[in-house]
Amino acid sequence: MDRREHLKLLLAGGVGAGLFLATGCSEEDRRQSEEILRDTGYGYGRADYEEEHDRKLFSETFFTETEFEMVKVLADIIIPADEESGSATDAGVPDFIEFMMKDYPPFQLVTRGGLMWLNNQCNSRFGKTFLGCNEAERLEMIELIAWPDRAEPDMQYGVRFFNRMRDLVATGFFTSRMGVDYLGYQGNRPGFWNGVPEEVLAKHGFEYDQKTQDESIKEEDRYRIAEWDDDMNPI
Amino acid sequence: MSFEMIVPKEKYDVAIVGSGAGGGMAAKILSEAGLSVAVLEAGGFYDPAQEEYRTQLRWPWESPRRGANTVRPFGDFDAAWGGWEIDGEPYLRKNGTSFDWFRSRMLGGRTNHWGRISLRFGPKDFKRKSIDGLGEDWPIGYEDVKPYYDRVDKLVGVFGTNEGLEDDPDGYFLPPPKPRLHELYLKHAAESVGVPVIPSRLSVLTRRVNEERGACFYCNQCNRACNVYADFSSGTCLVQPAMKRGNVDLFTNAMVREVLTDSDGLAAGVVYINTKDLQEHRIQARVVVLGASACETARLLLNSKSVAHPNGLANGSGVVGRYLHDSTGSDRMAILPALFNRERYNEDGVGGMHVYTPWWLDNNKMDFPRGYHLEYWGGMGMPLYGTGSGMESLRQHIRDEFGNSSPNGGFGIGLKKDIRTMYGSTVGISGRGECIARYDNYCEIDPNVVDKFGIPVLRFNYTWSEHELKQAQHMHDTFEEILTAMGGILVGEKPGADQEYGLHAPGRIIHEVGTTRMGNDPATSALNKYSQAHECKNLFVVDAGSFVSQADKNPTWTIMALSWRTSDFIVEQMRQGNL
């Protein structure tokens, strides 16, 4: 599709978007159309006051450069690359975390303080900041705060901080395109729900009983305008 | 599209305040009967079919907050402009009690993102006082409303099945979708402990009902409002079609602050403030219909004082704002190990549960008077903000092939894999029950505070009684019984008396009703059985203010049926020259 076709479909209104996504367009089409949406300033269905709010947040920077570097390192410790997918930073997670700091201000103090606490610990232990440490030293430190059930009482500040970082990194990763693909989510596309696939049903020891099969919607009926018999049953 | 430039007619037959479920239905029925109608809507124009409003089919990463609820209370893609708090439009609480009030300011009101659970009240629901002596009976019965439920079913569309249940009546249903996998687990578990499970009843078009609306394409996003109008919203299915056929002028950004009355005390029209330029305007009408939602309608009436109505309009009885009640609600979640590492397939389905449980027990045998229904959730939904979190306490539930459990927390490839293992394995149950309407639960005008439009605001007083607490306690026993029978690992502790058995704060279930209740006695009700004000014959209420009791059902199908019935009555009365 060329740009004009994209726009025509996207701006058609009515069933435009649904149809567009129903045509089984390619990955490349999808990417292009998203770019076009961005260029045309459509956002993602924002009201004016929301667009303004987001613009304001994007114009501000919360993390210092050093803090942001620390966030990147932590992100890839929490979600590293493996043979199936890239890492948290590959998926753009640090930018998401930067945004969330401004979007949810209660994150700010605890995150900034947590990063400093981490530096303080590294300074006491290794005489260097977290970023100054080598990989082995960093992991030695993280081991002390990553396992809530076995962490020492005086590590609780770090445990809480790391729990929050784990949540933010994981959620940032699994809601990125890379993470969604890694997770294997198959939806968000127009289709027909005809029940759980046979083989999955069988594996879990279920089947649809006759009543369910009879009363449920059949694909060939979906566009037929509904009518009912005298007993209120659809025909 | 802009509808703000209309020049108002000198006088309309009907002025309708609010374009939600109640106001939208009245606009459609009254305009189709040939009456000229002005609809005044405090919020802006909204249409999910237009690209600029569309949030449906968007991916999580299109939102910089990945769908988090920092801006919109039910998530960044949810089709609600408004929320629990609205800038410049406060409300207060009294006596240390709580009430949370959800408002949407937009064409269609809260029907853009509502849950689409569409339940008829049953015969007993209109006559509860006769059964257990509590609350009040409605002045009408199921037989009065049934013809309108039938019409709403056919016009709006709802899937479900005819089960012949006395108090969950049959209807003109579309075929339901088959249960998802976790719903099969829940159904089998529930049935094994004696809790019946049947197909749910949602106003989603599994089949088309007319040429103007498409069929569902199963994206599980009804709360984002449907691009092809396959789910019900008042704006897309009632107001816009009515406008196309003519006779309806829609005024958006029109905040009504008062109902005008003439020297005889009859309604003469409304005054509204244009929320964009803050100018005041008047709309004259022969009949005024209020559908601003139960609490807003009470507020409007109480703020419409005049010589003829010193206590507020239609409030000689003092009941306006009283008998406010919301559904009870509590929930429980579990992890189902049988769903770890489950096969992937598109499990979106419709935007809501495919099965549910209507109230199945006999209150004569219980220590609480009214019932609740069960809603089920779970499945491989779209990953949104929150996905992958909580591993500091949930990860221990994952076991390797030798039965060793994973340690809580952690990091690295193992963590990444465990999150994937767990995806789609949480399930939950919500109980939604009937609260008994009480005089002492109310909203009233605060004597000190006005909103940014200069309009006095509401303050609430609401407590749960022992009846609701006992009911919630029973809900939790049921949750545990089902989730345990399913083989689920319960998450969190069972809430006890100190936590009010996990009852959500009043208002949180967003089924608030009863503030201008109907009745035969003008001393104890604001409206007659046609939702006509006892004290002002050309004033009507078409939102849930008219409800006498809430039932263990969600209210919207009844709001629409009653609004249609009231609209028919208005047309009839006008024809007879009574209005």
Ligand SMILES: Cc1cc2nc3c(=O)[nH]c(=O)nc-3n(C[C@H](O)[C@H](O)[C@H](O)COP(=O)(O)OP(=O)(O)OC[C@H]3O[C@@H](n4cnc5c(N)ncnc54)[C@H](O)[C@@H]3O)c2cc1C
């Ligand atoms: C998340 C959520 C899920 C829900 N799920 C379900 C469900 O599954 N089933 C169910 O039955 N119900 C459900 N509900 C409840 C349902 O949305 C309401 O019962 C229904 O929308 C009420 O209709 P209404 O017309 O009374 O009010 P609303 O839909 O709230 O519409 C009122 C309209 O009036 C406008 N208005 C208010 N004040 C003024 C004024 N002064 N001047 C002009 N306009 C004004 C508002 O802006 C609004 O547009 C849900 C609600 C929410 C929020």
Ligand code: SF4
């Ligand atoms: S689930 Fe169906 S009705 Fe709901 S928004 Fe998606 S396509 Fe529309």
